[in-house]
Amino acid sequence: MNENQLTQLFETAFPFWEGLSKWDKETFLHSSYEVNFRAGANVHDGGECTGVILVKSGSLRLYLLSDEGKEVTLYRLFPGDMCILSASCVLNSLTFDVLIDAEEDSECVVVGGCAYEGVWQRSDAVKIFTYETALSRFSDIMWVMQQILFMSMDKRLAIFLLDEVAKNGGDTVKLTHEQIAKYMGSAREVVSRMLKYFASEGLVTASRSEGIRIIDKKRLRKIAT
Numbered sequence: 001m002n003e004n005q006l007t008q009l010f011e012t013a014f015p016f017w018e019g020l021s022k023w024d025k026e027t028f029l030h031s032s033y034e035v036n037f038r039a040g041a042n043v044h045d046g047g048e049c050t051g052v053i054l055v056k057s058g059s060l061r062l063y064l065l066s067d068e069g070k071e072v073t074l075y076r077l078f079p080g081d082m083c084i085l086s087a088s089c090v091l092n093s094l095t096f097d098v099l100i101d102a103e104e105d106s107e108c109v110v111v112g113g114c115a116y117e118g119v120w121q122r123s124d125a126v127k128i129f130t131y132e133t134a135l136s137r138f139s140d141i142m143w144v145m146q147q148i149l150f151m152s153m154d155k156r157l158a159i160f161l162l163d164e165v166a167k168n169g170g171d172t173v174k175l176t177h178e179q180i181a182k183y184m185g186s187a188r189e190v191v192s193r194m195l196k197y198f199a200s201e202g203l204v205t206a207s208r209s210e211g212i213r214i215i216d217k218k219r220l221r222k223i224a225t
Contacts, residue, residue, distance in 0.1 A: 015129060016126050016129050024119045024123065028115060031111060031116075032109055033112075036106070039105050043108070049089035050087065051086065051087055052090075052116050053077075053082065053086050054108060054110075055077045056079060060077040060103060061073055061101050061102075062083070064097075071185070072148070074141045084130055084134050085137060087117070088113075154198075155224060158224040160183065161220065172211050173211055195212065201219075202215065202216055204220075
């Protein structure tokens with residue numbers, strides 16, 4: 001991307017952009033770079049300060065990884081979304097390692113962590129934006145933890161399926177049982193059993209070729225509430 005394209009992107013992504021000094025704008029522009037990730041590639045591997053990631057196309061998945069290798073998906077990022085948690089040098093009070101993978105071929109712009117931190121230290125508007133963005137994402141994380149700790153599996157799966165079709169449009173979720181389990185922090189066998197139960201109740205149909213099609217949203221919403 002050239003400087004004009006980066007400027008247009010930052011004007012949209014950062015509400016504080018117009019209030020920055022010329023020096024700080026140039027710091028952002030000169031420290032930013034475009035990067036493409038293949039599906040399945042690691043984008044951020046825990047503790048290092050990758051920087052602030054803006055998603056232009058594709059999607060990314062943020063997750064935690066236990067010592068035993070179990071993954072818990074925290075949330076996903078789509079075009080127009082931004083990741084602050086990958087800039088640990090800015091949020092130095094972050095005491096857990098967040099990993100990020102590309103779910104599909106993705107095009108991103110990364111603002112270098114050191115440059116963002118420098119502007120962050122000089123600008124109250126950048127600090128407020130950063131904390132507000134991080135707080136919003138922590139709300140998403142707490143919602144995930146609440147589901148895992150306190151909700152039954154049928155309710156969690158109903159919420160997940162309804163969220164997916166609302167996000168993508170239509171009535172079909174084109175994800176494998178393994179992917180759903182990974183996103184929900186569960187086991188594939190558990191997800192498969194619950195989907196089989198939903199199918200027996202006439203809530204969904206499932207096939208490898210067509211994915212999971214919701215055929216009774218009204219009843220599924222009752223389970224989700």
